[in-house]
Amino acid sequence: MSAAIREYVQPGCTVFFGGMQHGEPSAAIHEIVRQRIERLTVVSALTHTVALLLGEGLLQKLVVAYLFDLYERENCLAGRARRLGAYPELEEMSHYGLSLALFAGQMGVPFMTTRSQLGSSYLQHNPNLKEIACPFTGQKLAAVRALNPDVGILHTQRSDPSGAAHRWGSLGMDLMGINACKTIIITTEKIVAPEIIRRDPNRTVVPSFRVAAVVEVPWGAYPLHLAGCYNSDLPAFAAMCRVESTYQAHVDRFIYGVADRTAMMQRLAEDHGQPYLDRLKIQQPIESTGVINGY
């Protein structure tokens, strides 16, 4: 993880994180904090641990529809960013607008359209939204300019060593987001044999020639839930962010104070007992019927 982040996430670059309220690459985000990679532009939707980049003053710009932590009454992170002189520039659009920006990026076209956001104030404040007329019908549309982040990080349930990975559960902006990126890092709960991936190639996220690095990192989305792997521990995360003292203690002990995610999970087990983590695991797994291929 350390090497992949160091090589591909440069200070000042634009990063997309997958995981819209589901299975975000939080271990990768911790590593970015640990390496203190600064002046990042972050493109993301409903990711929670991006809050740490805000609190640690590593953001230059946020391209988002929503970030809970901008609500200064609720926690200490935006205030910390201000004090560090690193309150990010905001570029805002709606969630659908953001998904279209990334989709256009995936497609290699300069924009996509929707009627959403017409009549709203987003169009006045975001230069990457413009009103246009349809060449066939004349109707008004909001054009959303394409986004191609420098690097994208997606956490997945399983991947082969080449980066052919399976992700399932709700997909938020994962597919258009990761496909839009110039460089792709896959983090995964488990590295598996290529055959496991290729027996169900419909579920493969991107072909491996698109993947720059693959990192195995169990619990890589904690404190988020990840389908098939573990439930979320978000209430604890939200409580920790509320005030400076608990926040500072948390980042010192669980990010700067450890080498990696494995060490972090060990500390969590030490501090709270192994049952604290065990209760997050899937209690009643439901396995799907597979699909058949072959000839």
Place this chain on the structure above:
Amino acid sequence: MSAAIREYVQPGCTVFFGGMQHGEPSAAIHEIVRQRIERLTVVSALTHTVALLLGEGLLQKLVVAYLFDLYERENCLAGRARRLGAYPELEEMSHYGLSLALFAGQMGVPFMTTRSQLGSSYLQHNPNLKEIACPFTGQKLAAVRALNPDVGILHTQRSDPSGAAHRWGSLGMDLMGINACKTIIITTEKIVAPEIIRRDPNRTVVPSFRVAAVVEVPWGAYPLHLAGCYNSDLPAFAAMCRVESTYQAHVDRFIYGVADRTAMMQRLAEDHGQPYLDRLKIQQPIESTGVINGY
């Protein structure tokens, strides 16, 4: 099948058939022929049994990128259509163009863009393609007008009784095509319990509120192959279409002469022996590892 086709496929309507060289809804197409539903506009990509609609004079218009049977040296179908006074109007664009027309239809926006087809003659002859300039960059783009077929038919490997269905294998234009349609008919190799579908909801094609009818029809894609089910018998189909005599004998015996696909497959077994069909079945099935959900 008979009732679903009679109710939803009206003379003169626009029909989308899924299955781009993979698992097309051929049983449904046979039923349309059997009911002699005329003046159809067909939107499709690399479907083979659409040839029967051409040969039977049931087409008014084709919205396609390619149809083998337009090649009059190769078989008798376009010639038959001419003699029946039903050689269809052609609206042509590239395959990617067609997928974008359907994608725009799915999205509910009036067009999508690509650089493909710029410089080509498609733009001069198809009024549903127009050159536009990007509002952000000024660059030229081909705008492809949205298509929303009246009815779409997709054949699937398994579906629950509500129409929540799983389809896998190569997907051609299946997803954007079926989503673009106003009314959706799902045909399926096998009706299964809802739980089978819901244990892998990432694979579900459309939510069931979008589905008007579900029809169980084993061998529903024959003579095409269908992942997990059977290999193709396309050489036999192509040979049959070459000359009038074999073509006429085929449609008389296997379409007009039977009530449904079950009866057709029985006739095939009678005429050629059961091993003829058995050899099409998957000889070496490869089953995927399932996915886990639950909490």
Place this chain on the structure above:
Amino acid sequence: MNYTLSEQMVVVAARLLQDGDAVYTGVGLPTVAAFLAKLTHAPNLTIIFETGIIRTDPCLLPQGVDTLPSQTLADKLSDAFYINTLAERGLVNLGFVGAGQLDRHGNINSTCVGDYRQPRFRFPGGGGACDIASLCQNWVAILRQKKIRFPERVDFVTGPGYLDGSPGARERAGLPPGTGPKKVITDLGVFGFVDGELTLETIHARAGVRLETVRENVAWPLRELPSVGETLEPTGNEIDLLRNRIGYRSGSVTESGG
């Protein structure tokens, strides 16, 4: 009958849903309302969450929109793109949104108060609220009512209501014809729209709310139906389902959707 104002709000919202509807809901009261409708008069309801979850069975009450319970045994798991294409196609009958503020013409603001670049107050942002407010056939806002949250004109239109309230304003802006806010449900009353203006329809009188309180908690002279009624109370069955089947506890989920 004992019930909380949150329960009253949920019940009003649930009753707006019709059998066969597809509803786009956010975390909190809207999801509870959808589950309640499903268990009462709308068994064929389809519930859509913005991360891509489409389900017809209720699930364990999500603490967020997206949880393993809300994913598990869903009818379809898709993404934020797919569910909005359903909305833009006109296939989503109703959307629920929360809002930081809501103005006289139903415009919502979940972005900021004051100048956009130097705001006096920052909300977390609109998320998918603009998409719901723009694209669903109709939408309903649910929020607690305080005067500061009901300004005459919002500083930032995060989600379009009837804009300036003039006839056809949404359509002129390019929004899909016939869409717009249908109801606003607060802890004080229920509002509709007449000529594009927020209009009080009923107050939660049985729960002790007075007309004066409703009027005092908007920043302009409130338009009212000629005869403002009393909000129909929850039935015993509804409260039983809410508490014992759905597991809803007032205060156990946050108020806002979208």
Place this chain on the structure above:
Amino acid sequence: MNYTLSEQMVVVAARLLQDGDAVYTGVGLPTVAAFLAKLTHAPNLTIIFETGIIRTDPCLLPQGVDTLPSQTLADKLSDAFYINTLAERGLVNLGFVGAGQLDRHGNINSTCVGDYRQPRFRFPGGGGACDIASLCQNWVAILRQKKIRFPERVDFVTGPGYLDGSPGARERAGLPPGTGPKKVITDLGVFGFVDGELTLETIHARAGVRLETVRENVAWPLRELPSVGETLEPTGNEIDLLRNRIGYRSGSVTESGG
């Protein structure tokens, strides 16, 4: 060494592929060429079929592009949309196309001869050929050479070559900068492009093809490299792989991709 002209064409095509390339191939010779490249000098080749199949392992030789063998154990199964987004993003290094006709400036016609609405001759249509010719970083046409198939100017541009041949014509049309046809492989020779004009590079002399035959089978005065070479013959290893490992029999697959 005994080999057929089809085998010669395949070998020329295979040698155009570089290790690490992503190649968009159609049925027939192009697929055989990609498999051969994979087994010789380009083990890290990614092969893309237009129905959505992306694979890095060769498979049983498909009779069509899409068969159960070509689907099974693919690296990714997607759709016609996805693979073209890869191309438009500039991520596909080379595309192979077939063509009904190819003209002096590399424009291909797989649509019709004569007036579009009253054609003298109808081809089956372009399929994905226009997408490959428009979007891939470069493309290669493979077709058998007859004069009638090499007119000076095609009646319908199904896939853009260098258009009128003027400098920057593709870019002026809006096509991605730097794209365009790179080679044309026929059963007589191999052509490149100089100043946007088809230019003979080598002839299959060892297989008995004469320069005159190549010249006679285009409809205009053919441009040639100052010194037209002989196409490098297939090696014994290539022929062995083609026949015994890939299972290619000349005539067993059709010529055209796209």
